[in-house]
Amino acid sequence: MNQLHAMYSLIRRELWEHKSLWIAPAVTAALFLVASVWGFISLVSNPTAVEQFNQHVLPQMTGDRAFDVAHGMTRASAFTIYAVMVVVLFFYALDCLYSERRDRSILFWRSLPVSDTLTVLSKLLVVLLVAPVIVLLVGLALEVLGLLLAPILVMGTDMSFGDYLQPLAALSALFGMLGDMWLLGLWFLPYFGWLFLVSAWARKAAFLWAVLPPLGVALVEWVALSSREFLKMIGHHISLPFQNAQQQDFGFRTGDLNVEASAAEITGLAGFAEPAFWIGLAVGVAFIAAAVAIRRYRGETA
Template sequence: MIRQLQTLIRRELWEHKALWIAPVVTAALLWVATFWALASMVASPEGVSAFNEHAVPELAGEGASQMAHGMVRAGIALLYLVTLVVLFFYVLDSLYGERKDRSILFWRSLPVSDTLTVISKVVVALLVAPLIVIAIALILELLDLVTTAPLMALGTDLGYWDFLQPGAVIMALLESLRDMWLLGLWYLPFFGWLFLVSAWARKAAFLWALLPPMGVALAEYLLFRSIHFLSLIGEQFALPFKNMAENQFGFRFDTDRGVSEIQTSTAELTGLSGLAEPAFWVGLALGIGMLAVAVAIRRYRGETT
């Protein structure tokens, strides 16, 4: 079973190259933008003087470690946001596409169960995709050490060793991996719905994924003049990012006063505290239920369109 699962996972990565190409391109653009901005600053005497006066003192002692930790976490967050967009289309096409191109006939001829096939796709979306992001982030960090760090060491009062913060980098990578896995579980009801639509829709899977929830929200508003369903979906989706803004980057969201800045905290993006939220367990149960329905539809559906 383990070997079958490994083979199915490799198949998903081979057939859906955007899962790693998109974060690679994003990381490359991020490196180019960072290198260009720092090179422009180093080429400017005024920029170097301002950096030495204001930034260098802040990086003394634990400042460099905190900077490395924060920059790695921010970079991974950006890469994972791009990956989430890719995952939306990957999951939506995962069971629909194999019927459309009739590759399902080949895979059903092999001794691989429908349950294991769907599990492999869930594992790719929830577990493998974050690992890809972490690997790309690590390569990006090493590239920065080879290119950006010498540039800053030669152009400012910083030393090359100020950029070598392996402990902070490793901690940031591990924390980010944990948070992405927790975020995947938090978003399981969304993934479950997309898998369900992908298994059921005969055509226009994208529209079937969006129109029913929009229809329910519109019907609720027209009948009861309320938006509870829409608010529930919005809160389920936005809560991890709200926690990140409040805890990681130091902003508080107040519905009456808007966004107000507070002191920076070292709390995590979602953290283990998210497991105590009732919405987490309710969403987890709903997601597992929708995945089970998707497996049943794939198993008993005779047509390939």
């Protein structure tokens, strides 16, 4: 129980010290909401567009069709928020162990009865588990605001919704995305592990130490062997989970009105059956173990 309480406290510390973990996805969702509201206002302010929408679009947006459209669009917006989160996590993983030596806060944390292993694992859990949950919560907030604002925006107009609003489809999409995000976190573990290793080891210019060694390996391979297998291996490992992704396009074109919805439906993500998954997982665990060892035995300042 003490270990669980310590882990909970450490995760709270990470969210408190690295506010970009929740600010960045929240800002992204806010931009989505503003763009959606602006587009909706443009639609309802045009009587011809409203009439075309009611006559030609809504009849096709019923039953399973409406569910599929709402499901796909929700997943697309959630995945975009997650893509922004991945960028934030890149800099978080690169900075979280380096900054505590730079500002000497490591001296305070080492005075507490918390092991280096637990500290590094708390940061890893933020990347693998907590960040996807933050994306889920932000996505839920975005959907709730959308459902609340939509009836207000059409007040005083002749626009009707039919089956266009699908809260169950949104919930299904978001919770399905949560599993996908956890799986992708494990797929990307070797890259996050490398960033943790650099963050624990680098005395300065952590970003350059994270980027230049892989580029150096690729450059030496290209000069010495005239090949690019290293870069191809990295690119293949990153793209492999998405090879089964399907693109679903939902579109309606009626006269002067052009209403389209295009959503990337991520289905069938490659996972546990792929040897590359387990190889990458082993490499990521090795990097994390090395980061723990470096934090434990090296000096307390950058």
